[in-house]
Amino acid sequence: MEREELLKLQGKQVKEMVKRVYDTVPFYRNKLKEAGIEPGDIKGIEELKKLPFTTKQDLRDNYPFGLFAVPQPDIVRFHASSGTTGKPTVVGYTHNDIQMWSEVVARSLTMAGVTKADIIQVAYGYGLFTGGLGLHYGAEKVGASVVPISGGNTKKQLQLIEDFGSTVLACTPSYAAFIGESLVEEKIDPRKIKLKAGVFGAEPWTQEMRAQIEQVLGIKAFDIYGLTEIIGPGVSMECQFQRGMHIFEDHFIPEIINPDTGEVLPYGELGELVFTPATKEAMPLIRYRTRDLTRLHADKCECGRTLVRMEKCVGRTDDMLIIRGVNVFPSQVESVLLEMSETKPHYLIVVDRENNLDTMEIQVEIEEEFFSDEVKELEGLRHRIKANISSTLGISASIRLVEPGTIERSMGKAKRVIDKRNLQ
Amino acid sequence: MIIKQLSVFLENKTGRLTELTGILADNDINISAFSIADTADYGILRMIVGRPELAAQVLKEKGFTVKVTDVVGMIIPNRPGGLHKALQIISDNNVAIEYMYAFASGECKATVVIRAESLQKIIDVLQEHKMELLKEGDVIQV
Numbered sequence: 001m002e003r004e005e006l007l008k009l010q011g012k013q014v015k016e017m018v019k020r021v022y023d024t025v026p027f028y029r030n031k032l033k034e035a036g037i038e039p040g041d042i043k044g045i046e047e048l049k050k051l052p053f054t055t056k057q058d059l060r061d062n063y064p065f066g067l068f069a070v071p072q073p074d075i076v077r078f079h080a081s082s083g084t085t086g087k088p089t090v091v092g093y094t095h096n097d098i099q100m101w102s103e104v105v106a107r108s109l110t111m112a113g114v115t116k117a118d119i120i121q122v123a124y125g126y127g128l129f130t131g132g133l134g135l136h137y138g139a140e141k142v143g144a145s146v147v148p149i150s151g152g153n154t155k156k157q158l159q160l161i162e163d164f165g166s167t168v169l170a171c172t173p174s175y176a177a178f179i180g181e182s183l184v185e186e187k188i189d190p191r192k193i194k195l196k197a198g199v200f201g202a203e204p205w206t207q208e209m210r211a212q213i214e215q216v217l218g219i220k221a222f223d224i225y226g227l228t229e230i231i232g233p234g235v236s237m238e239c240q241f242q243r244g245m246h247i248f249e250d251h252f253i254p255e256i257i258n259p260d261t262g263e264v265l266p267y268g269e270l271g272e273l274v275f276t277p278a279t280k281e282a283m284p285l286i287r288y289r290t291r292d293l294t295r296l297h298a299d300k301c302e303c304g305r306t307l308v309r310m311e312k313c314v315g316r317t318d319d320m321l322i323i324r325g326v327n328v329f330p331s332q333v334e335s336v337l338l339e340m341s342e343t344k345p346h347y348l349i350v351v352d353r354e355n356n357l358d359t360m361e362i363q364v365e366i367e368e369e370f371f372s373d374e375v376k377e378l379e380g381l382r383h384r385i386k387a388n389i390s391s392t393l394g395i396s397a398s399i400r401l402v403e404p405g406t407i408e409r410s411m412g413k414a415k416r417v418i419d420k421r422n423l424q
Numbered sequence: 425m426i427i428k429q430l431s432v433f434l435e436n437k438t439g440r441l442t443e444l445t446g447i448l449a450d451n452d453i454n455i456s457a458f459s460i461a462d463t464a465d466y467g468i469l470r471m472i473v474g475r476p477e478l479a480a481q482v483l484k485e486k487g488f489t490v491k492v493t494d495v496v497g498m499i500i501p502n503r504p505g506g507l508h509k510a511l512q513i514i515s516d517n518n519v520a521i522e523y524m525y526a527f528a529s530g531e532c533k534a535t536v537v538i539r540a541e542s543l544q545k546i547i548d549v550l551q552e553h554k555m556e557l558l559k560e561g562d563v564i565q566v
Contacts, residue, residue, distance in 0.1 A: 366433060371489050373431030373468050374522055374539075375461050400465045403435050405487055 001250070003298070003306050010253050011044035013278035018042045018051070021284055024069040027062055028286065048253065048276065049264050053287045056089065059229065064090040070282050080128040081228040081327055088128070091228055092282040098137065100279060101231050104248045105138020108237035111246070111303075112197045112222040114168050116143030119194075121160060123171035123179070124202065124325075125151040130232025131202050131325065135170045138234060144168070151175060154182045165194045172325040173205035173213065173221070177356030180216030195219045201226065201233055202325035204313065206422075209356070223312065229288055230277045236310055241302045244309030251279045254308060255287070256296050259317045267298045272317050273310065291317045321417065323351060323358045326395045330416040333362060336388045342370040342381055346407045349397075352420040360397040362389060365404045425547045425557045426494045428476040429537065432469040433489040436462070441469070447486055453479045456563055457537060459525035470525070472497070472537060474563060495539045496546055497558025502534045510536065510555060517549040 001009075019039040021028035032038075035052045042051070059067060068075070076095050080088035093101065114120060120139045124131030132150055139146045147160055151171065157179055160166060169176060176198055183190070195217050201224035210221045225245050226233035235252050236245035247254050255264050256271040265271045273290045292313040300306060321328045330349060337345045346365040351358060364385060372378060382399050390396045408415060434440050441460075448455060458471035470493070473479045480490045500506040507526070514521065519540055526536040535558055540546045550557060 366489065368489050371431075371433050371491050373429075373470060373491055373493050375463060375468060378433075378466075378468070379463065401433075402466075403433060403487070404489055406435070 001306060006249060006306070007045050009250060010048075010278065011046075014045060014048055014051075014253065014276065015039075015042045017276075017278045017284045018286070021069055021286065025067060027058070027066055031286075045253070048255070048287070051276075051286050053262065053274065053289050054285045055289050056229070056291070059089050060087060063087050065092065067283055067285070068092050069284055070094055075282055077133075078128070079130045079133075079228055079232060081130070089229060094281040097231075097280055097282050100251060101134060101234060102137040102141040104231070104251060105134055105234035106141035107248065108224055108234050109135075109138055109142050109144070109168075109199065111237050111239045112168070112199050112220075113240070114139070114142055114144055114197065114199075118142075118144040118167045119147060119164055120144045120168040120170060121147040121149055121157070121164075121166040123149055123151055123157055123169060123175060124233075129325070130226070130228050131172075134226070134232040134234060135199065139170075154179060155186075158182060158186055158188060161193050161195060162188060167194050168197050168199065169195055169217070169219070170199040172202050173200040173209055174203060174324060174353070174356050174358055176200050176213050176217065176221070177209060180213055181355060184216065190216075190218050193218070197222065199224050203322045203358075212356075225310070225313075227290060227292075229285065230275045230290075231280065235275065239301060239303040239305060243301060244297060244311050246301070246305050246307040246309055247296075249307050252277050254296060254310065256294070257289075259289075259293075267296050267308070270295050270314070273313070291320065293317060319417065321349070321351060321419065323360050324395055326393065328360070328393055328395070332392055333389065333416075336385070336392050337364065340385065340388065342367055343385065346404075347416065348407050349417045350420070351417065358421065360395070361400055362397050363400045363402045363407060365407055366401045368404055425496065425551075425559065426543060427472060427497045427537070427558055427560055427563065429493045429495040429539070430469075430471050430473055430476055430479055430483075431491045431493050432471075432483065434460075434467045434469050436465055436467060443486075444469070444483065444488060447482055448473065448479060451478065451482050453482075457525065457527045457535070459523075459537075461523065470523075470537075472563060493539065494543055495537050496543055496550075497562075498536045498538060498550060499529075499556040499558055500534050500536060502528050502530075502532055506534065507536065510550075513549060513553045513555065514540075514546065517545075519546045519549060 022039045031052050074094050075092040077093045080090045122135045126132030136148055196219055198219045198221040213221050222238045224233050224237050226235040236247040238245050253276040255274040257264055257274050259272040273292045273294050274287050276287050293315045294313045295311045297309045319330055334345045337343045343364055348363040350361045385399045454474045456472045461468045480492050483490045500510050522539040524538045526534055528534045
């Protein structure tokens with residue numbers, strides 16, 4: 001599709017979407033009215049920049065279904081990602097949304113060379129997380145044979161890679177690296193496995209990591225990008241030339257903005273990525289701020305696609321961490337500690353990567369008045385913190401009790417996180 | 425019959441214990457007995473000192489997490505079977521011990537420091553069986 005044609009299509013989509021949310025989502029009707037915009041004012045894609053932004057906070061305020069543009073009986077599935085306060089960010093899908101999502105994931109897989117002849121092992125987690133089911137439906141759409149093994153159980157992963165002859169692996173890059181290491185440890189002959197490609201995403205990873213995974217598994221590794229709020233994986237994907245990820249602009253309209261002023265920046269400039277998933281039925285969002293920092297490039301790719309490419313994200317405009325593919329906000333840790341009477345919210349999160357798997361340690365100061373000189377009491381406290389953290393964050397962390405006053409206090413913004421992973 | 429014990433939370437960091445003993449030495453506080461319960465990340469130091477209230481105060485001032493805990497000091501003969509006899513009495517009376525540590529005082533006697541779920545019960549049981557208990561005034565001498 002030529003860009004001119006695409007822009008025309010996007011204009012039509014935005015116009016239609018604004019009218020739709022104005023009629024069906026009270027939150028958007030109020031927001032548009034406040035901005036002095038009537039649906040009729042939107043004539044084409046040029047007017048997109050006049051529309052107000054949607055933020056994660058808006059999703060939180062409208063938890064769980066407040067931003068849905070269709071009645072609940074039209075929803076066929078929910079997914080959710082962790083939010084900043086323990087409440088997840090909920091998204092809904094209509095039947096058509098699932099079709100569209102399957103379509104963009106199918107395109108993504110095709111870009112990685114996947115065909116109906118392939119056996120694809122989906123080792124992303126299945127469940128509320130979008131990774132597993134997203135890849136699953138896309139792979140079925142391609143017609144590939146899907147092995148829905150979900151994440152974890154590495155021994156079994158290796159067994160099926162070997163016995164089924166899986167040709168494609170889809171999971172987080174850190175898990176791919178871990179599977180690679182386990183392969184070496186188990187002394188499995190690399191010539192006996194048939195893997196040729198990997199589709200990896202849901203967390204930041206480096207070129208070094210890519211090279212390492214490709215070498216150990218003997219595959220070509222592709223980067224897939226997505227976020228739950230927009231659809232899940234399949235918002236953008238690398239082609240064979242790997243010069244950034246092509247955004248499926250016929251469904252997700254991208255912009256780069258100055259995160260401070262909200263002003264739209266030209267292609268090539270670094271800023272916050274904003275998406276308008278205009279064709280979504282269940283939960284269309286107007287100009288959703290991803291908090292991811294990156295650049296867009298519109299020059300034609302060697303693969304022939306005219307879709308814009310986004311670079312790997314270089315960071316975030318908020319303090320969100322992505323640990324083992326799970327979004328973690330330091331404020332979630334804080335709320336867990338605040339809810340427990342035995343601890344004060346003085347904590348430090350130390351994130352590291354050991355054997356290519358993210359580790360999270362949370363140092364918590366013990367409270368003088370709750371200090372018990374019995375090991376079982378302190379260990380009991382440590383386990384309670386661990387259990388509460390794990391149920392709120394959805395991933396486990398090791399808890400280290402430290403002496404009161406030893407975690408650095410700062411006058412301004414407290415330093416809550418030490419990330420040793422060096423992902424840039 | 426109840427003895428004051430100091431309990432201190434210590435992170436596993438080189439020099440942390442030395443810092444503590446330095447503070448006690450500077451304040452002329454004698455350590456009669458101590459034990460450390462250790463885990464991977466931290467330890468709990470328990471000690472019997474002369475002037476425990478003062479010791480707790482100076483350590484708190486220096487940023488240590490300190491608690492004064494009640495314990496019982498049981499004096500037993502320093503010979504084979506001495507500890508066994510005492511423990512037999514305690515277990516026969518169904519008193520649960522949280523932790524204990526011991527130190528020999530001279531050639532004839534040993535002192536066992538005990539923290540139990542019910543201190544009064546353990547005192548009653550031991551006195552009933554004519555076991556010798558440490559009194560607070562004894563601490564400096566031991």
